[in-house]
Amino acid sequence: MRRSDFVYPEGQIYLDGNSLGLMPHAAARELRRRADEWASRAVSGWDDWFDLAERLSPSVARLVGARDHEVVATGGITVNLHALLATFYRPTSVKRNLVATSLDFPSDLYALKSWADREGAELRLVESRDGNTLTTEDVIAALSADVALALLPTVLYRSGQLLDVETITRVARERGVTIGWDAAHSVGCVPHAFHDHDVDFAVWCHYKYVNAGPGAPGGLFVHERHHHETPGLAGWWGHDKGTQFEMRGDFRKAAGAGAFQIGTPSVLALGALQGALEVFDEVGIEAVRARSLELTDRLIALAEEQLPELRVVTPREHAARGGHVALAHPEANWLSLALRERGVVPDFRAPDILRLAPVALYNDEAELERTASLLRELLDSGAHREFAGREGAVS
Ligand SMILES: Cc1ncc(COP(=O)(O)O)c(C=O)c1O
Structure with missing residues (x-):
């Protein structure tokens, strides 16, 4: 929506705006x-x-x-x-x-x-x-x-x-x-x-x-x-x-x-x-909200269609949904570390929540699709398990 107004990290997909938003x-x-x-x-x-x-x-x-x-x-x-x-x-x-x-x-x-x-x-x-x-x-x-x-x-x-x-x-x-x-x-x-x-x-x-x-x-x-x-x-x-x-x-x-x-x-x-x-x-907060809902709708749909192992715990109804999507999985911590190594920045909240916040002002659908396909690859290959015991190594 206004991506060029931000310093977007080169080569990354930044989905951690609910912890620290990017610099305008x-x-x-x-x-x-x-x-x-x-x-x-x-x-x-x-x-x-x-x-x-x-x-x-x-x-x-x-x-x-x-x-x-x-x-x-x-x-x-x-x-x-x-x-x-x-x-x-x-x-x-x-x-x-x-x-x-x-x-x-x-x-x-x-x-x-x-x-x-x-x-x-x-x-x-x-x-x-x-x-x-x-x-x-x-x-x-x-x-x-x-x-x-x-x-x-x-x-x-x-x-x-x-x-x-x-x-x-x-x-x-x-x-x-x-x-x-x-x-x-x-x-x-x-x-x-x-x-x-x-x-x-x-x-x-x-x-x-x-x-x-x-x-x-x-x-x-x-x-x-x-x-x-x-x-x-x-x-x-x-x-x-x-x-x-x-x-x-x-x-x-x-x-x-x-x-x-x-x-x-x-x-x-x-x-x-x-x-x-x-x-x-x-931009106006109403327009930000409309775009945020489009993005979280898309992310929830991707998770439901492609990532059945991950449980969407964020409510589906717009009236009960904020700006991020929480996906529960017992290996969420390792998944979040493996995503970071592959250039996607999510965050993790113990014990089992992967939080992804597509920010209306600078994220887009293509980034969500790429993130879902990386998660699919990780779940299929088990590559994220490399992080077992190394939780402190990358964060
Ligand atoms: C919901 C919520 N409440 C309180 C805090 C604490 O904020 P502060 O460190 O600004 O006091 C945070 C920090 O992330 C938060 O997410």
Whole structure:
């Protein structure tokens, strides 16, 4: 779709955009621009850099269906999650427990558990019936009267299932459960409507489908109905911009989600994000989603037709599918290493998932067909078993 806008690795088929997206030329340009400004302007560069994160908000807001002042690019997922839990997790004697799922990315569970332990509360995990996916029914059943806050993934990082954000959020709100979403695996490939769906808060990264680079600043959303709240982890970067440099002892928070920033951002990293967002401003997230579904449809069809040994664990329905396809096989780790040796870059999630993320902006059907035929050859020849015991050798 926009492959020439990216630095595509020579001779490879890159299907790992759900872990680290490729570098857009615009990101490289903006990164260089900010580095040059550092060289030429030194401290006076802050005249321009001071509100750079806020200036990116319209582009970020379009990705998640928010009003501009409901988002800010800052921190990382785990850091932002702690900052928002410090604000929105307010256990009472009646409503005190936390809900997440057994299929969550571990860092979210570590963060939630640390808060549950601090409050002497329980972290309850919604269990999967099949080991890979969740049912809306089970998630909703967990939102009981003693639950204060639930943090759920929009897209599950292993199976690629997209949860029903709208329905789950509605039920949580009806039951007085504060609801936050980890949108790491959906922002940049699935459109959201966080404002209209009345989500309380959300966190995500920009290093996967948004292609803003390793360790790029993350994003957070706080619904405007919460903008009167004082941030639980206040810092000077969340101060009202107009008076921040008056250096007063009292914290006057910024008007919107910017109040949840904590300290000085990396201007170089924000530069890369600015460039990466240009591509989305031009293409639009709806077009990205349409193309992503075409590609994952094709990949699922190839797997079903040519690779019956691999079990497609990603839901077939578009409404329940994120941007990657997960294929289960007991030798998935060796298959992923053998693919890498042959120029295809997938990733592997223990114990048995081969994840392939055809990115709408730069992958195409021919690459998926080539990947399927390489997998067919490996399964027929058993050549991937050469990696038995050598799992650490290539990654
Ligand atoms: C779903 C999910 N949540 C949380 C994280 C942790 O993100 P961070 O390292 O930015 O805190 C990741 C990292 O890949 C992730 O995929």
